Amino acid sequence: MIKLAQRQSVPWWRTEAADAVRRNSGLIGVLLILALVGVVTRPEQFPTxxxxxxxxTLASAIGVITIGMTFVMIGGGIDLSVGGLVALAGVWCTTLETQSYGPAGMIFCALTVGLGAGLINGILIAYGRLVPFIATLAMLVAARGLAAQISDRRTQIVEVDxxxxxxxxDVFGIPLLVLILVAVAVLAWILLNRTTFGRRTVAVGGNPEAARLAGINVRFHTVLLYALSGLCCGIAAVMVVxxxxxxxxxxxxxxxLDAIAAAIIGGTALSGGRGTIVGSLLGVLVFTVxxxxxxxNNLPTEVQNIIKGAIIVGAVLIQQIRWRDVRLAARRRPGEPPIAEPSPSQPTGDRHDSPHSVTPQISR
Amino acid sequence: MTLHIPSRRRFLGSVALGGAALGLVACTSNETGGDGSENTQVSVGGDNASPGAPVTIGFSAPAADHGWIAAITRNAQAQAELYEEVTFLPVEAGEDVTAQRAALEALIQQEPDVIVVLPHDGAQLTATAQQAMEAGIPVVNLDRIFSSPLAYRLWIGGDNYGMGVAAGHYIGTRLREAGIEDPVIAEITGISNLPLTQERSQGFADALSTYGFRVTNQVSAEFTVDSGQEATANLLQAAPHIDAIWNHDDDQGIGVLAAIEQAGRDEFFMVGGAGSRDMMEHIQAQDSVIEATVTYSPSMASSAISLARLIAQNRGMSDLVELGVPKSITLASETITRDNVEDYLPLGFAS
Structure with a gap:
């Protein structure tokens, strides 16, 4: 049931694209600075x-995982199990038995394992009433343990060419892995911004009680979100393998950690109700770059980790300032209803992608 | 000769050969001997393989996260099964230092005759090992060394510095023969903050410097295939032309080779580290850039079990004159090339 939001003709500076640039200007700035550093320090290698x-290519697998994570986080949860699910799906789809079924069998296996584990996460959280942090942490440990058990702790070499x-x-010079990420990202963007599923996700994350009163099956929706994250892990597992x-x-x-950090510097709120696909992907790119x-530049890993930490803090600070600006700008626009300050229980609840959709369009 | 003891047959064979050699040497002697007045200390070796008193060997190694550690545990188990009188008592050391400390303490309670332990971190488990020693249980310290000699009866492990030296000499010699001036030499390390990684890099740099070469690009991976792939993909961008690569670890080497293939690069040769069967097969088949690997063999776990058994039985190593097992044994890092790969293939571990 895909319901396209109403679109009105607006000047370019108020289009969604312009808003996306404005919203992510902090991250785009960081990326530009990084690119500048690359061009200056290694002009021969960096800009090729x-x-x-x-x-x-290196951003592709973690990018797919971050997209799944973004949905879960917008929905007010968190998925700590993604690394374990990648390992489990990767190991399961590369056993000699699975490899004997050929590439299609391997891909089907990875996706099914990821989806299944995600469903278990979701059911534990939605119907078992476990805190997402605990349920997915348990899944992380268990999935890695099962992966070690299945592989007997060996590295399973893939013989399927x-x-x-x-x-x-490469397809037209673009690596296939990158195209997979782009395809997943486009589908995810449509899912989040153009369908009831997306609007419900924002509603569930922003204020679960209000969402329930509005007729959303919050529990079932939560299960779907974790299943989606698990499916993304299955896709990523194939890419990593x-x-x-x-x-x-x-x-x-x-x-x-990589996925959560990327989503957060991309503007996704840990408290739920807010986040964008574009922001998350920019966050992934920042780390990869x-x-x-x-x-x-042949610099040691230790310094790299210090800088990464600093950039997480810096980017989040900038993002917060940008978000405040966007809110203020939206409030000043004529002809639009004023926006209430977020209440403590609903920190930033009412927008995820565009100032035009003032409140989530809950199913009707 | 090496101290790897891969199988009972080979072990017996080497003992027999060693004994025969010493016997032959003795045959050339014109000394009358027998009165003991000259008091020389010689021995033709006994038979370490002959069964002795029943022995229980406790064993603890970290939960495997890569093939080398997995091979350590499998080798120890297999070697223990070769001896009828040995009871093997493994405890799962879990994921970290705390878990291993708990496991070791539980093991001490069971009072085995000897404990073989590969610690997560030598320094942090020294006190626990010392407890065992003080309780009268000899500790055989495998590879990662405890910080106090009071904590172990025997240390046996590999030579990380020597690995770097072996790799450096192979690469140095090859490049000098090829007559390459100012070569681009890249190094793909394991987890960069581990002392073993730093020792390997130091040995590599020291050996290269004897040829007037230096490491031009260094990246670090995490001993896993995916980290090896990622680090290498970036490395190949950093250096458009490379003459030689040393990759510290054959487990991550699978990812390293994958990245090299994906980038379509083959202008250089590569040396591996540790000696996995997969890399040895590539060296034998000459189907990729890898030409050699320097050993850091998990067969040391098999040797550790054999020596632990001797320690518990109060016996020495039969090829040595001393009545007891030595205090410290450092295995030499050997260079495997296609010339000798066949000899080493049985020792290769599955990644």
Whole structure:
């Protein structure tokens, strides 16, 4: 049931694209600065297409995971299990038994395992009344344990060329992995911004009680969100396995931190109700570009981690300032109803993508 | 000779050969001997493999997160099964230092005759190992060394510095033979803040400097395939032309090779580290950039079990004259190339 939101003709500076740029200006600024540093320090290597496509490829798997994480976080939850799910799906789809079913069997296996584990997360949280933090932390540990059990802690080398080729194939010069990320991102953007599912996600995260009173099945929706995140982990597992030519229980180590950090610096609220796909992807890119810059300049990992920490704090500070500006700007617009200050129980509840959709369009 | 003891047959064979060699040497002697007045200390070796008193060997190693650690546990188990009189008592050391400390304390309570332990972190588990020693249980310290010699009866482990040296010499010699001036030499390390990584890098740099070369690009991975792939993909962008790469760890090497293939690069040669079966097969088949790997073999766990058994039985190593097992054994890092890869393949561990 896809319901397109009403669109009215608006001047360019009030289009969604312009808003996206405004909202993410902090992150875009950080990326531009990083790019400038790259061009100045390594003019021969940084601005080449080969390097850019490497950066985008390395961002692809974690990008898909971050998209799933963004949905969960907008819905007011958190998924700490993503790294474990990538390992579990990666190991499950690379056992000798699964490999004997060929590439389609392997992909089906990874997606099913990811989706299934996500469903378990969701059911535990929605119907078992577990705190998301605890349920997904338990899933993280258990999934990694099961992955180690299945693989007997060995690295399972992939002999199916079609899978390994996923990471080695370019389509019109663009790596296939990047195209997969783009496809997932476009679908996710439509899902979040143009469908009832997206509006319900924002409503559930912004104020679950109000969402329930408005007739949304909050529990069922929560299950769907975690299942979606699990499915993203399954997709990412295939991408990680294709890149490494192997599956192992150590894969996806600390991906939960990378994904949460990327979503947060991309403007997703930990308290739920707010977040964008574009912001999250920019957040992922910031981290990937930093790693690339450091290796291009032959700098040690320790410094890299310090800078990453500083950038998380810095970007979040800038984002907060930008969000306040966007709110103020929206309030000043003539012909639109004033927006109430967020109450403590509903921190930033009422917008996720566009100042034009003042309140979530709850199913009708 | 190496101290790897991969199987009973080979072990017996080497003992027999060693004994025979010493016997032959003795045959050339013209000394009358026998009166003991000259008091020389010699031995033709006994048979360490002959069964002794029943022994219970406690064992603790970290939960495996990569193939090398997994091979350590499997080797220890397999070696213990070779001895009829040995009861193998493994405890799962879990994911971190705290879990392993608890596991070791539980193990001490069960009073095995000897404990073999590969600690998560030597320094942080020294006190626990010392407790065992003080309770009269000898500790065989495998690879990651405790910070006090009071905490172990025997340390046996690999030579991280020596690995770097071996890799450095292989690369230095190859590049000098090729006559390359000012070569681009890249290094892909494991987890960068571990002492073992720093020792490997130091050995590598020291050996290269004897050829007048230096490491031009260094990146670090985390011993896992995906981290190896990521670090290498970036490294290949940083250096458009490379002459040689040393990758510290063959487990992450699978990802390293994947990244090299994805980038379509083959202008350089690569040396691995540790000696996994997968890398040895690539070296044998000559189907990729990897030409050699320097060993850091998990067969050390098998040797540790054998030596733990001797310690518990109060026996020495039969090829040595001393009545007891030595205090410290550092395994040499050997260089595996396609010339000798066949000899090493049986020792290769599954990643």
């Amino acid at each position: 297409w080969s390097n850019v496509s490497t950066v985008l 079609a899978i390994n080729d996923i990471a080695a194939t 294709a890149q490494a030519n192997a599956g192992s229980s150590g894969q996806g180590n600390l991906y939960e 930093i790693t690339n810059l450091f290796i291009l």
